[in-house]
Structure formats: C-alpha cells, structure tokens
Amino acid sequence: xxxxxxxxxxxxxxxxxxxxxxxxxxxxxxxxxxxxxxxxxxxxxxxxxxxxxxxxxxxxxxxxxxxxxxxxxxxxxxxxxxxxxxxxxxxxxxxxxxxxxxxxxxxxxxxxxxxxxx
Amino acid sequence: xxxxxxxxxxxxxxxxxxxxxxxxxxxxxxxxxxxxxxxxxxxxxxxxxxxxxxxxxxxxxxxxxxxxxxxxxxxxxxxxxxxxxxxxxxxxxxxxxxxxxxxxxxxxxxxxxxxxxxxxxxxxxxxxxxxxxxxxxxxxxxxxxxxxxxxxxxxxxxxxxxxxxxxxxxxxxxxxxxxxxxxxxxxxxxxxxxxxxxxxxxxxxxxx
Numbered sequence: 001x002x003x004x005x006x007x008x009x010x011x012x013x014x015x016x017x018x019x020x021x022x023x024x025x026x027x028x029x030x031x032x033x034x035x036x037x038x039x040x041x042x043x044x045x046x047x048x049x050x051x052x053x054x055x056x057x058x059x060x061x062x063x064x065x066x067x068x069x070x071x072x073x074x075x076x077x078x079x080x081x082x083x084x085x086x087x088x089x090x091x092x093x094x095x096x097x098x099x100x101x102x103x104x105x106x107x108x109x110x111x112x113x114x115x116x117x118x
Numbered sequence: 119x120x121x122x123x124x125x126x127x128x129x130x131x132x133x134x135x136x137x138x139x140x141x142x143x144x145x146x147x148x149x150x151x152x153x154x155x156x157x158x159x160x161x162x163x164x165x166x167x168x169x170x171x172x173x174x175x176x177x178x179x180x181x182x183x184x185x186x187x188x189x190x191x192x193x194x195x196x197x198x199x200x201x202x203x204x205x206x207x208x209x210x211x212x213x214x215x216x217x218x219x220x221x222x223x224x225x226x227x228x229x230x231x232x233x234x235x236x237x238x239x240x241x242x243x244x245x246x247x248x249x250x251x252x253x254x255x256x257x258x259x260x261x262x263x264x265x266x267x268x269x270x271x272x273x274x275x276x277x278x279x280x281x282x283x284x285x286x287x288x289x290x291x292x293x294x295x296x297x298x299x300x301x302x303x304x305x306x307x308x309x310x311x312x313x314x315x316x317x318x319x320x321x322x323x324x325x326x
Binding site: 075102105109 | 122123126127128130131133134135137138139141142143147176177178179181222224283
C-alpha cells in the first residue's frame with residue numbers, strides 16, 4: 001500500500017500551484033505580448049500568483065475559470081474583486097450560491113457591459 | 119499602468135478568453151483525486167424562449183440551486199441547442215440532491231419553471247423546462263415640436279433603478295434604455311443640448 005504523508009501532499013499542492021502560475025503568466029505573454037512588455041515579467045507573475053490565490057479564496061476551481069479571472073484583472077484592474085468602482089464583482093464572487101464557473105460567466109457579462117458604458 | 123486600463127476594450131477581453139480556451143483545461147484545480155464516482159442520476163433542463171424568434175445575445179448560465187450546500191451542479195458539458203429558441207443541458211450527479219432549476223441571465227428574465235423544486239436520487243432521470251423572456255426596454259425619441267424632426271445630439275440623463283444612464287439622441291435612432299426589471303420605473307432627469315442653452319418643455323408624450 002502506498003501512503004502519502006501530509007508533507008508530501010503539501011509539496012504536490014505547492015508544485016501544482018507554481019505550475020499553474022507559470023502557465024497563466026505565459027498565457028498573457030503569448031496572447032498579448034505588448035501588455036506583457038508593458039507590465040513586465042515580475043508584475044505579470046505576481047498578478048498570476050494573485051489570480052490563483054484569489055480563485056482559491058472564491059472557490060473558482062476550474063482551470064479555465066482561473067485563466068478567465070486572470071484575464072479580468074488585466075481588464076478591470078488587479079484588485080477588481082475589492083474595487084468600489086465595480087461593486088458587482090464582489091457581490092458575485094462572495095455569493096455562496098454560485099459555483100466558480102457561474103461566477104466567471106456572470107463577471108464576464110458584467111465586465112463587457114461595464115466596458116461598453118465607459 | 120493606468121493608461122493600459124483606460125484603453126482596454128471588450129476586444130481585449132475576448133482575445134484573452136479565446137486564447138485561454140486553448141491553453142487551459144476544465145480540470146478542477148482544487149481536487150487531487152482522479153477517481154470520479156459513477157453518475158447515477160440525470161437531470162435535463164430545457165430552456166425555451168417565450169418570444170417567437172428571439173434568444174439572448176449574451177451568454178448565460180443554467181444551474182440547480184441547492185440551498186445550504188455548494189449550490190449549483192455544473193453541467194456535464196452536454197449542452198445542445200434543440201432549436202434557435204431553445205437549448206437543453208444535461209446534469210449528472212450522485213446521491214440525493216434537491217434544488218431549484220435556475221437560469222442566470224443579465225438581459226433576460228426567467229419567468230417560469232415547470233418544476234420549481236426538483237428532488238433527485240440514484241437512478242432518477244428527470245426533465246424540467248425553464249421559460250425565459252427578454253427584459254423590458256423603453257425608447258425615447260426627442261423631436262422638435264413644430265417640425266416633428268428628431269433633434270440630434272440631445273443628451274438625456276435617464277434614471278433607471280440600477281443607475282443613471284446618459285444617452286445621446288440621434289436623428290435616426292431613438293435613445294434606447296434596455297434591460298429594466300419588470301415593474302420598474304424610468305424617469306428622464308435631464309435633457310441637455312451641447313451647443314445651446316435650451317429651455318425645454320414637454321409638449322407631448324407619445325407611446326406605442
């Protein structure tokens with residue numbers, strides 16, 4: 001029987017977190033290289049880290065939804081989840097009745113409408 | 119940094135989301151287990167439009183709201199349009215669940231559901247129908263009294279329940295205020311013409 005200790009589990013989890021951060025940051029570099037250059041490697045990486053952490057906090061667990069959360073950070077601002085300029089974001093993200101995917105669908109709809117209104 | 123956010127558009131968001139589809143998966147990042155339990159109940163939710171030939175233009179979600187738990191059973195990915203005005207989602211799961219089928223829409227409303235509360239258990243196969251309808255809208259067309267011609271560039275500030283909206287009248291398109299809640303009131307707070315210090319009086323309201 002294979003037994004995985006708690007410490008090993010933590011190490012796996014941490015490694016998975018780091019891999020996801022790397023892929024999320026690479027996604028911006030590959031998709032919008034100008035934006036990547038504008039913000040710089042360190043800012044993009046720290047924002048990717050923030051996106052993955054915030055997604056854990058808001059129960060946004062599906063990988064595609066984590067990417068969508070990160071995308072919104074580069075559209076609405078890095079702290080859009082607590083920004084008083086888009087109060088709908090906090091109310092969606094903190095709604096315990098919604099799953100992560102539904103939260104991201106609703107946030108994207110609201111973000112599109114928000115950008116249209118500007 | 120602020121210059122980036124000031125110039126960002128919907129097109130940027132769409133580009134990023136499209137790219138994310140190809141580089142990410144639908145894997146649950148919070149789970150480390152690869153052993154999925156067998157699905158043993160099925161719920162089909164059909165969403166139909168109450169309006170002939172109309173369907174929401176923006177995306178929306180459908181779920182089963184389960185009070186007191188984590189609340190929406192995600193679809194298994196089995197989604198198909200059954201016609202131009204209806205779609206069907208298949209949800210699968212295990213164990214007893216009870217909840218309210220719900221469509222989460224921004225520009226449309228859910229107006230009815232064939233089964234307000236659904237109870238599911240092993241072996242069940244159920245179908246419910248949600249009917250949706252577009253939210254009300256109102257159009258203002260500002261016209262000159264003697265000639266009846268539209269006055270372009272008049273800016274209307276319209277107070278709607280969500281927030282005031284500022285809209286510009288043109289000579290061929292009315293000022294359209296969309297997506298009001300049913301029973302909501304809508305009031306013109308101000309009308310301004312950018313070139314003149316005009317004094318307005320309303321001679322007539324027409325509606326159709």
